[in-house]
Amino acid sequence: SESSSIYVCRYLIDEGATLHIYDPKVTSERIFLDLSEQTGTNETELLNHVHIANERYAAAKDSHAIVVCTEWDEFIRLDYELIYSTMQKPSYIFDGRLILDHDQLMSIGFNLHFLLEMIITKTVRPLLEEIFYLGARSSILVFKNVGKLLKQYDESDKQNRIAILKRIAKTYHPQEENFPSQPDGVHSLVHLHAYILKFLPEIESPAYVERMSESLRDLLATWFTTGLLQVERVTWQSPCEIVQRVSEYEAVHRIRNWADLKRRLGPYRRCFAYTHHMMPNDPLVILHVGLVDNISNSIQTILNRVKSVSDVT
Numbered sequence: 482s483e484s485s486s487i488y489v490c491r492y493l494i495d496e497g498a499t500l501h502i503y504d505p506k507v508t509s510e511r512i513f514l515d516l517s518e519q520t521g522t523n524e525t526e527l528l529n530h531v532h533i534a535n536e537r538y539a540a541a542k543d544s545h546a547i548v549v550c551t552e553w554d555e556f557i558r559l560d561y562e563l564i565y566s567t568m569q570k571p572s573y574i575f576d577g578r579l580i581l582d583h584d585q586l587m588s589i590g591f592n593l594h595f596l597l598e599m600i601i602t603k604t605v606r607p608l609l610e611e612i613f614y615l616g617a618r619s620s621i622l623v624f625k626n627v628g629k630l631l632k633q634y635d636e637s638d639k640q641n642r643i644a645i646l647k648r649i650a651k652t653y654h655p656q657e658e659n660f661p662s663q664p665d666g667v668h669s670l671v672h673l674h675a676y677i678l679k680f681l682p683e684i685e686s687p688a689y690v691e692r693m694s695e696s697l698r699d700l701l702a703t704w705f706t707t708g709l710l711q712v713e714r715v716t717w718q719s720p721c722e723i724v725q726r727v728s729e730y731e732a733v734h735r736i737r738n739w740a741d742l743k744r745r746l747g748p749y750r751r752c753f754a755y756t757h758h759m760m761p762n763d764p765l766v767i768l769h770v771g772l773v774d775n776i777s778n779s780i781q782t783i784l785n786r787v788k789s790v791s792d793v794t
Contacts, residue, residue, distance in 0.1 A: 493548075498530070500532070501532050501534050502531060502534065512533060513527055548574075549574070565591060574591045576594075642676065678694065709758070711756050714752065724746070726762075727754070745769065749773075752769055752770070755767075
């Protein structure tokens with residue numbers, strides 16, 4: 482697959498932009514060859530759109546925007562105040578690797594954007610644009626499309642999921658009053674928090690995501706107090722969606738098949754689901770109980786006992 486830098490160059494060339502490229506690790510001949518092969522543009526035509534800069538600050542002079550596509554330490558240490566002073570206004574900067582000090586850049590005067598929404602998460606870019614409005618100083622989360630974003634998230638690969646979480650985390654501000662009124666709003670946030678906890682160990686520089694996780698945890702805690710939970714027994718006659726969740730959520734003693742699931746909901750067994758009125762068909766807690774005539778020292782003894790009685794019945 483094409484690199485992020487090639488993707489950006491191809492996109493900007495298609496839009497008619499003139500590029501000043503600074504890449505100290507690649508020769509100008511290699512840059513033109515790669516662009517020509519991957520954009521389908523001949524090298525002669527590229528000369529009208531691409532200029533190779535030999536000095537880092539020269540590349541930014543009189544430009545409208547800077548696009549950072551690498552993780553080199555050199556780009557972290559640049560004098561961005563100097564760069565800003567030589568650029569046309571308004572000045573834009575796209576951080577493609579989330580390596581820069583965004584607060585500092587915005588305080589200088591840059592209009593900050595995240596390149597991930599155009600590259601890694603390009604399959605969800607239109608949806609992100611509906612959900613987020615990214616200004617120079619703030620972002621506003623619109624909740625009506627959160628469910629759609631989570632669906633796209635489910636269909637994405639691992640790299641795309643991590644990128645989406647990092648993109649959301651930098652612009653997230655909890656607005657408690659908006660969630661309950663949105664279809665599946667609370668349901669989507671519960672699963673979003675689960676995704677964050679799953680991928681947090683694999684995210685580099687996770688401070689933004691950690692803060693978002695803590696905010697979501699505190700927000701969800703206000704809605705899921707014990708007084709708001711409902712308890713109901715789950716049987717083989719319960720709605721199919723609830724029964725399916727019993728099977729999916731079993732993480733210790735795996736349910737092997739439908740016969741095994743029916744046995745766990747059958748005679749001498751009790752299964753209870755704790756639900757919330759905002760998520761009626763998605764249990765928060767599932768409790769299994771085995772009815773026996775004595776206390777055992779082993780869970781396997783209980784399982785064997787209940788199974789044998791159930792089979793006889």
